[in-house]
Ligand code: NDP
């Protein structure tokens with residue numbers, strides 16, 4: 001199978017996404033919110049969480065798992081805690097419902113947390129922390145997935161690919177954002193390698209006998225690895241605890257059990273924390289935020305790049321062209337549905 005790309009316009013991608021999701025039975029809110037997220041990811045050339053994810057959203061309906069018209073319920077749990085129950089809908093819709101309360105609470109208390117519960121979660125986390133950072137708040141988001149990843153020193157899956165994302169507002173600039181799986185590779189990339197039958201990078205997976213492999217099929221039968229050995233493993237365990245038991249939601253192993261071999265997008269919760277610089281530093285907040293710029297200058301000044309710099313460049317390039325590259329095999333799969 002080829003690994004070629006073709007260019008489609010942003011408007012066509014939006015029409016394709018919304019059209020497919022509405023026809024499949026998603027509510028307008030779900031269809032619009034999902035499409036907005038996957039098109040934004042595609043514009044930023046985040047291929048593992050771009051238009052490709054429409055396929056998983058369609059499978060969620062086809063396999064009878066998601067409530068495609070779920071209306072989230074937002075609950076004020078404590079002065080600095082808000083909960084958005086997705087009610088078996090998609091995480092992004094519940095996030096959108098909880099965000100205004102999270103921001104208001106963060107400004108009032110200085111720090112606040114949003115627990116998104118009972119959601120199907122297919123997306124990258126940077127769109128969420130970027131939105132919070134655009135409001136002048138510092139953001140952290142974590143979520144689990146399905147148990148695909150072995151702990152460092154082990155050989156059987158326990159953890160999800162458990163992404164960790166951070167956003168820092170930068171006056172007059174795009175926020176500083178990073179967002180990565182705590183596995184050495186995202187599951188979405190493994191699936192894309194499977195589709196194109198191309199080898200995985202070394203050090204990302206082991207086979208069912210615990211031996212290193214670059215074969216995506218063997219990786220799926222075996223286990224993925226954490227990044228950074230024991231360090232990624234500990235971070236992944238922390239994310240299991242924060243986005244699972246702390247907020248009363250499923251761990252990656254429990255999400256896998258809930259899936260019951262339907263092989264759909266994970267079902268669990270997400271924890272999002274927002275911090276308000278003005279509450280910490282009052283009038284000095286802006287000056288202190290600008291001190292972050294000294295750090296960024298020191299990074300970029302020696303030729304290193306900031307996380308998200310590639311994404312922001314792709315965004316500017318593709319927004320100007322009104323079009324973006326998409327893997328041909330992904331478009332073929334979407335068009336034949
Ligand atoms: P990557 O390894 O592709 O990149 C992670 C981050 O590191 C990005 O912010 C990226 O910026 C930055 N980065 C990459 N290379 C460099 C570099 N050389 N110097 C500085 N920064 C760099 O991420 P993953 O493959 O681990 O994850 C991809 C996506 O998958 C994430 O968005 C994540 O949220 C999502 N995901 C979602 C899951 C879920 O359960 N919902 C589970 C697992 C992953 P840039 O984008 O600019 O390259």
Ligand code: PYC
Nearest residue numbers: 122145161186187188
């Ligand atoms: O790429 O690991 C991943 C992933 C899991 C759920 C959504 N994305």
